[in-house]
Amino acid sequence: MNDYDDESLPLSVKELRARAAGIARRLEAEGETLSPVGANGRSIARSFWGKAWCRNIESYQDYESRLPRGRSYLRNGTVIDLKILPGKVTALVSGSELYHVEIRIDPVAPERWAQLRKQCFGKIGSLVDLVEGKLSDPIVELLCDRDSGLFPEPDEIHLNCDCPDWADLCKHLAAVLYGIGARLDDDPALFFVLRGVDQSELFSGDLGENLPGAAVDLDDLDDLADTFGIELD
DSSP: OTTTSSSGSSOHHHHHHHHHHHHHHHHHHOOOOOOOOOOSSOOOOOOOHHHHHHHHHHHHHHTTTHHHHHHHHTTTOOOEEEEEEETEEEEEEESSSSSEEEEEEEOOOHHHHHHHHHHTSOOOOOOOHHHTOOHHHHHHHHHOOOSSSSSSOOGGGEEHHHHHHSSSHHHHHHHHHHHHHHHHHHHTTHHHHHHHHOOOGTTTTTTOOTTTTTTOOOOHHHHHHHHHHHOOO
């Protein structure tokens, strides 16, 4: 902790939560549309992609010392807004002040994506299976490989928070990194949006195609529509 960390003026959990709730109410009254994210229970995330995201960030020693504080901040409701966009996450985190967080993530390198497509083709049953993480162990190992899989490496993650903490990874950023995993529980397809890839390319050229030698499963298409909240003709 340094002299500029907002923990130099410690807030109790009750105060931290009350302050975050108050700021959120004020912003919403001013017309802001917020997408808060938090965590309940022992696990930050429950879905396959959410858990895999959290495991990946925890695997890097560069993040190790600040991640526990980030978990606490997320659990205490301080991430009052988190939006996932192509290659970028924006967030508002309440501490002693309201902090603006932006995390930019490089897209999957074209050569890596091409290799993953080649290795996965014909081995994933459907887009629904992919989004829901219903995958064989070899495919899970392939997609989650720290060096050649879909998840970003530390030098592909660019962190920015306007708090006065000089650390590369302040607790507000750490809370947002975990918040991404929690958000993927609600919409796992956002992982592929964030990484800048079309997930359907892992098994098919487009949604209208299925694997070679297999018929289109209409139940799969119905499940897909439910998963993404869209209508398919």
